[in-house]
Amino acid sequence: MSPRRCPCGTGLTYVECCGRLHDGTATAGTAEQLMRSRYSAFAVSDAAHLLATWHPTTRPRTLDLDPGVRWTGLDVLATSGGSLLAAEGTVEFRAHHVVHRVARAQHELSRFAREGGRWFYLDGTSLA
Template sequence: MARPTSPTSPTCPCGLPRPYGECCGRYHSGGAAAPTAEALMRSRYTAFARGDAAYLLRTWHPDTRPPAIEFDPALTWAGLEILDATDGSAFHQSGTVTFRARYKDGGRAGALHERSQFLRLGGAWVYVDGDFIE
């Protein structure tokens, strides 16, 4: 996992051109719930980038949620690209989001490419699991 990014960053790490507090920050604080699977994916990426383990665990399906999350201090997240989203709107009970997340690990660049599965649980979107894509 990654170490936190600067809390004073002017735009949200998720890639949308909005300040963190008006974007993913409102989901992290509990002020709002992510309305779509893609919004949840973006907010979870931002939680990884900022080191917010509590949010990640809270938005993870209880059947697949790990007991804890440890962040790797050598890993920093460098950008998110949403490649595809299927279903996952207010009219769906499930959805998938395919993304590429860039990172630096000890100064070396890399990318995580995954197709993530999401479900609505108690009216809220949660992350279930994902398949890595090479």
């Protein structure tokens, strides 16, 4: 059996890609890498990673993931800032998922900030 591909769509295995961020052996170097790891966290039901990478000023106290949602693909449409040396950045993406056998997509522009050398998700705006 071949290793499982990462849900974020890089083509790498989960262990080589977002799995390292989820288990804490690596941190995101860019805003896009953090956004991809957060998408993968939804796909593998890792609420702890989502909360840990959410900025403290906007983070909810708890996060209940819907087990009826199956995440099926990610398209990164645009990035601004968010590089290795930047303090902030945005990532526009479309996250595909299936709910009750109905295919849907979430189109969002997410904002990220880097503090203490770590990237955090601030918030997102739905683009329909």
